[in-house]
Amino acid sequence: MGTLRLATRGSPLALRQTELVSELLRQAHPGLDVASLIVRTQGDRDGTTPLDQIGGQGVFVTEVEVAVAEGRADAAVHSAKDMPSVMPAPFVLGAVPPRADPRDALVGATLAGLPAGGLVATGSARRRAQLAALRPDLVFTDLRGNMARRVAMAEEGKVSAVVVAVAAMERLGWMDKVRDVLDPVAVLPQAGQGAIAVQCREDDAGTRELLAVIDHEPSHRALRSERAVLAVLGGNCTLPVGAFAEPDPDGIGAALRVSGLLASGDGHTVIRVTRWGEDPEAVGAAVAHALMHEGGAAIEGFDGLLDVTP
Secondary structure, three states: OOEEEEEEOOOHHHHHHHHHHHHHHHHHOOOOEEEEEEOOOHHHHOOOOOHHHOOOOOOOOHHHHHHHHOOOOOEEEEEHHHOOOOOOOOEEEEEOOOOOOOOEEEEOOOOOOOOOOOEEEOOOHHHHHHHHHHOOOOEEEOOOOOHHHHHHHHHOOOOOEEEEEHHHHHHHOOHHHEEEEOOOOOOOOOOOOOOEEEEEEOOOHHHHHHHHOOOOHHHHHHHHHHHHHHHHHOOOOOOOEEEEEEEOOOOOOOOEEEEEEEEOOOOOOEEEEEEEEOOHHHHHHHHHHHHHHOOHHHOOOOOOOOOOOO
């Protein structure tokens, strides 16, 4: 059947995710050879500067996309949470495999067990704002680098705890290091957290056909809705934002329950809303408008849409 080339970052987690996609493709298409092309991104080259200072969303994605656009690879494998909310031309989201656990977790201590003044490491404004709202007594410090470096910070006692994604720990086989899995209602996940996004060129019918077989529709629909929340808030929104879509347990058919969060950086203001609907983009947009209508547009630093009609 030939070879399908997958572009990916070179971190252990990115390689593991690409391996998972490769396994699904080989199972779905016996005889297909799948190869990886490792790309070093801007976010990999600069492992210390806060992400919002070197480009924010997209710093782990753009160079990987270029490999596909230039024909050096047929598709790109991303952590869905790293992708900008609007897909650039000429790309489409070819597949979203079954999503892993989207929750956040702590390494080093439980949330309840953290001492007053405990130092918590995270590079995520979303995580920091929500944890600050739950525990105003905590102190936070930025942290960049691969998962091994982050986990080591807590295990070596350099910080009281490090916030990580459960999905990352599962994929790396490190769940024994997790001390506390955080309630997704109390700490809403990042849009796309736990999901793998496989991206390809819109005009590449052959690759799209191969990828379609490994697409998990419920995970794909949830991701579409969460990305819609970010897209409607505006690509320039630098405030802490969370979005999480899941099948509505009380609904029928294709209903989604979508929760969204918009907060001030210090966690003093945290706005949460939930909406239900069957159209992923429509319900995601409704969540974004509701967040602004409920006071998000008044948070200092908000520079997203000005239309706050719910």
